[in-house]
Amino acid sequence: MAKTRPKVLSIVLAGGEGKRLMPLTMDRAKPAVPFGGTYRLIDFVLSNLANSGLTQIAVLTQYKSHSLDRHISITWRMSTMLGSYVTPVPAQQRLGPRWYQGSADAIYQSLNLINDQSPDYVVVFGADNIYRMDVDAMLQYHIDSGLGCTVAGIRVPRKDASAFGIIDAGQDHKITQFLEKPADPPGLPDAPDESFASMGNYIFSREALVQALHDDAHSADSRHDMGGDVIPRFVNAADAQVYDFRDNEVPGNTEKDADYWRDVGTIDAYHDAHMDLVSVEPEFNLYNPDWPIWTMQEQAPGAKFVMRGSCDDTLVSAGCIISGTDIYRTVLGPRARIERWARVDESIVMNNVTIGSNATVHRAILDKNVIVPDGAQVGVDHDHDRARGFTVSPGGVTVVGKGITVPY
Ligand code: ADQ
Structure with missing residues (x-):
């Protein structure tokens, strides 16, 4: 029974x-x-x-x-x-x-x-x-x-x-x-x-x-x-x-x-909670197998790192390709692509984002399908960010909306 x-x-x-x-x-x-x-x-x-x-x-x-x-x-x-x-x-x-x-x-x-x-x-x-x-x-x-x-x-x-x-x-x-x-x-x-x-x-x-x-x-x-x-x-x-x-x-x-x-x-x-996730001993542990947080993982091959670079305190999702870049305290969503000599820190990078070579992304949130062209900067000069139509939060986080190609 x-x-x-x-x-x-x-x-x-x-x-x-x-x-x-x-x-x-x-x-x-x-x-x-x-x-x-x-x-x-x-x-x-x-x-x-x-x-x-x-x-x-x-x-x-x-x-x-x-x-x-x-x-x-x-x-x-x-x-x-x-x-x-x-x-x-x-x-x-x-x-x-x-x-x-x-x-x-x-x-x-x-x-x-x-x-x-x-x-x-x-x-x-x-x-x-x-x-x-x-x-x-x-x-x-x-x-x-x-x-x-x-x-x-x-x-x-x-x-x-x-x-x-x-x-x-x-x-x-x-x-x-x-x-x-x-x-x-x-x-x-x-x-x-x-x-x-x-x-x-x-x-x-x-x-x-x-x-x-x-x-x-x-x-x-x-x-x-x-x-x-x-x-x-x-x-x-x-x-x-x-x-x-x-x-x-x-x-x-x-x-x-x-x-x-x-x-x-x-x-x-939202940004703070992500910065907690990437800290060495986060307050919220996503890795607790006894109480899993369920979702659907996109079918994608494992993240791949090519060329020498550094990627510290960063959460990397499947399908990412990272080539010789400098990444620190960042969450990378599935299939993000970061090209040579780019610098990314304290950022949230969502699915299918491309960050071109020599680009800089600092304390920013890039929504899905954003393209940051070679050498472009986001989060470095807030007046410039606002002038390009991006939101800058009271705490100084720049947000680039879905699908936008960042203008110079
Ligand atoms: P808030 O979160 O400000 O406060 P609300 O905007 O009503 O309240 O959102 C509560 C939940 O209801 C959210 O999950 C939201 O998505 C959903 N929701 C809001 N409007 C809805 C609608 N019309 N139809 C369906 N879903 C709707 C509430 C409580 C507080 C409490 C905080 C805790 O009112 O007392 O302290 O949540 O976060």
């Missing part, structure tokens, strides 16, 4: 625009933004769910979702024999010809998924963060509480906390107050420089979620947002608790990456 487990439907919210990642989100949804050479952001949450044994997953998409849909359909095909699936669900326009108003509306318009499957619990996770998490441990915690809603929480520096939902909880972990993106976030009693933030990851008991979504949909002053409207509803009904991410144990995690959770929603945060 098969072991009976509670029925769980996982919903991944993947409709975010990611405006602050422009131009990387010019023609792709934020969860489809490439990460770490071979991954896309959404692979992290999907790997966490799949590794936790939660393999019935609906991904709610909306904004520029073509490359996201394609990635999910090609990469995340699971065995239907055991009832496993990852399915992209585009905006349903079930309630008339309009797109989702907010993340709660996205789930409300997709209630048929919940009604059809009739799960005991619904896992609702964001799609844009980099972390490892055993979601089954959070599920057990939720089930044991008997409450309607559990929110995953993590300590963040108070100076950054106004970007998050901020939680105040009692000793029993019951949430007493939830402030969505407050201007002046409160510190913690034992650490005034830190605040307790929602990770945007929730688990609900089905009836409680369906009721809350109905109530929210009929509330005139709601923005139909999970963090802004639905979670406060549970808190007001004393029906929400927090799950402390520090209590989550993932096989193979080191002490260093145990607390790692990053929102890579800005160019500088």
Whole structure:
């Protein structure tokens, strides 16, 4: 007899625009933004769910979702024999010809998924963060509480906390107050420089979620947002608790990456997270075989180095050809080609980029299919970068959009 487990439907919210990642989100949804050479952001949450044994997953998409849909359909095909699936669900326009108003509306318009499957619990996770998490441990915690809603929480520096939902909880972990993106976030009693933030990851008991979504949909002053409207509803009904991410144990995690959770929603945060990946002892270890991050690796031959040069602290994907160059602290995506005497440092180079001989690329992000001609420079003179139409982040990272041939 098969072991009976509670029925769980996982919903991944993947409709975010990611405006602050422009131009990387010019023609792709934020969860489809490439990460770490071979991954896309959404692979992290999907790997966490799949590794936790939660393999019935609906991904709610909306904004520029073509490359996201394609990635999910090609990469995340699971065995239907055991009832496993990852399915992209585009905006349903079930309630008339309009797109989702907010993340709660996205789930409300997709209630048929919940009604059809009739799960005991619904896992609702964001799609844009980099972390490892055993979601089954959070599920057990939720089930044991008997409450309607559990929110995953993590300590963040108070100076950054106004970007998050901020939680105040009692000793029993019951949430007493939830402030969505407050201007002046409160510190913690034992650490005034830190605040307790929602990770945007929730688990609900089905009836409680369906009721809350109905109530929210009929509330005139709601923005139909999970963090802004639905979670406060549970808190007001004393029906929400927090799950402390520090209590989550993932096989193979080191002490260093145990607390790692990053929102890579800005160019500088995205660049920083990559610079961590290439450091000798990164905070986030991609090489943990006990909790793999799954993706589809492009079929390509091994990376090849020709002629003498140097390539240090650099992550090199398959299919790259590197000839006698000087590369330092860089992530090279598949099939990048770097020609003689080029210099590349602290950069993120995506699929099929060509960097010509004698070119210089410094603290830059080159999106797919960019060509840097022989002797051209990127990231060396920011005024010149801006004059050529490139984005320069507040932290001084130059971004060249997809398919551009860099002018001199
Ligand atoms: P934000 O990330 O700012 O804050 P939001 O922009 O709603 O909130 O994005 C949350 C997730 O929902 C993302 O994965 C995004 O792609 C997706 N999403 C947004 N709008 C959507 C829509 N209309 N349809 C489908 N998916 C959509 C949230 C919480 C905070 C919490 C942070 C943690 O609101 O309380 O602290 O996440 O990062």
